[in-house]
Amino acid sequence: MLDILETVFKNMTSSKLDRIITFSLAMLTLIVFTGASVRLTQSGLGCEDWPGCSEESIIPEWELHGWTEFGNRILSALVGVAALWAAYACKLRQPFDQRIVRLAWWIVAGVAFQAILGAVTVFTELHPITVSAHFLISMVLITACVYLKELNKPSNNQDNIGKDPTVLAGLLGLGMIFGTLVTGTGPNSGDARSDRLDFDIESIARVHSLSNWLFVAFLAVLLYRHSCNKPVRQQLVALGTLSIAQGAIGYLQYELGVPPGIVLLHVIGATLLWLGVSFFHARNAQIWQSYMSRD
Numbered sequence: 001m002l003d004i005l006e007t008v009f010k011n012m013t014s015s016k017l018d019r020i021i022t023f024s025l026a027m028l029t030l031i032v033f034t035g036a037s038v039r040l041t042q043s044g045l046g047c048e049d050w051p052g053c054s055e056e057s058i059i060p061e062w063e064l065h066g067w068t069e070f071g072n073r074i075l076s077a078l079v080g081v082a083a084l085w086a087a088y089a090c091k092l093r094q095p096f097d098q099r100i101v102r103l104a105w106w107i108v109a110g111v112a113f114q115a116i117l118g119a120v121t122v123f124t125e126l127h128p129i130t131v132s133a134h135f136l137i138s139m140v141l142i143t144a145c146v147y148l149k150e151l152n153k154p155s156n157n158q159d160n161i162g163k164d165p166t167v168l169a170g171l172l173g174l175g176m177i178f179g180t181l182v183t184g185t186g187p188n189s190g191d192a193r194s195d196r197l198d199f200d201i202e203s204i205a206r207v208h209s210l211s212n213w214l215f216v217a218f219l220a221v222l223l224y225r226h227s228c229n230k231p232v233r234q235q236l237v238a239l240g241t242l243s244i245a246q247g248a249i250g251y252l253q254y255e256l257g258v259p260p261g262i263v264l265l266h267v268i269g270a271t272l273l274w275l276g277v278s279f280f281h282a283r284n285a286q287i288w289q290s291y292m293s294r295d
Contacts, residue, residue: 012092014154021152024086024107025145027079029271032138034072036267040260043068044126044190050119076115083111086148093152103148110141126194128184135180139173139274146278161232164222165285169277171215176270178208186258205254212250216243235280242273 038044046065047053053060053070060066087104090097114137121130182205184197197204219240226232246269253262 012089012094014093014152017086017089017093017152018149020086020089021145021149024079024082025142025149027075027082028111028138028142028145029275031072031075031079032135032142032271033264033268034075035134035138036264038069038072039126039131039190040188040264041065041068042189042191044131045122045193046070047073048122050122073118076118080108080111080115083108086145090148090152097151100148100151103144103151107141107144107148110137110144114138114141126190128180128189128195128197131190132177132180132184136177139176139271142271142275143278143281146275147282150279150282161226161229161284163285164225165277165281168215168218168222169281169285171211171218172274172277175208175211175215176274178204178211179270182208188258188260188263209250212243212247216240216247219243232284235276235283239273239276239280242269242276246270246273 038046041064043065046063046067046069047060049055051073052058053066060070083104087101087108090100090104093100114134117130117134117137121127121134124130181197181199182201185199185201185204186196189196219236223233223236223240226236246266249262249266249269253259253266256262
């Protein structure tokens with residue numbers, strides 16, 4: 001076992017570390033999808049205790065809801081292992097970079113906090129505020145891991161296009177916050193016992209839609225403003241294509257009465273769009289470029 005670990009961590013180059021960080025990023029993304037699946041299959045309280053499934057047993061009985069929720073908890077533990085693996089590998093990276101190590105351990109701390117918040121979510125019987133916070137913090141962790149991946153690059157030849165990527169990310173973040181309010185108001189609570197937010201579902205859905213249209217409009221402005229910059233233009237076209245597909249899924253799920261399968265596609269689309277905007281920000285934002293250029 002020690003020989004295997006020595007082989008894995010020996011000569012930790014930036015390219016080897018990039019593969020480890022990519023695995024951690026994939027796990028942080030996957031847990032969002034499985035967490036949504038728990039809620040959409042009404043399995044959120046399939047395990048009513050934490051960290052065990054119930055007061056009588058650590059693991060659930062052989063039924064769907066219990067193992068859907070418990071399986072997600074097992075995957076959460078693997079996410080923590082992946083984050084720790086990446087943090088330790090960052091410490092061994094040659095050349096050593098304190099910024100990378102610091103950010104990697106912040107991600108570990110965030111994953112640990114998510115575990116605590118997961119317990120709070122169970123004990124509050126899936127209150128929509130805690131469920132929303134759980135999702136939004138996952139987005140923050142995904143962004144942090146994207147930044148870690150970009151910071152690990154041995155050279156930085158990306159564009160600096162000022163504050164535009166930060167405004168774009170802020171608009172998408174606003175849309176995702178309103179999206180969690182729509183979810184917290186709607187029927188897919190994760191369990192019939194869960195409270196719902198006291199918004200009018202039609203009104204909050206319109207606010208969510210408006211915020212997303214603001215994102216799309218600003219993206220179009222950026223596409224016009226940076227049309228002569230081919231790498232930036234290509235990134236914006238990809239984000240635009242994904243946002244249009246995401247919007248179509250959003251309208252479809254609303255018209256069909258938010259069926260769980262379409263809602264899951266919407267969660268996946270939102271997460272991938274956030275992932276794409278995170279890469280766009282890390283590669284082009286003035287504030288991040290300034291941080292990356294520090295010694």
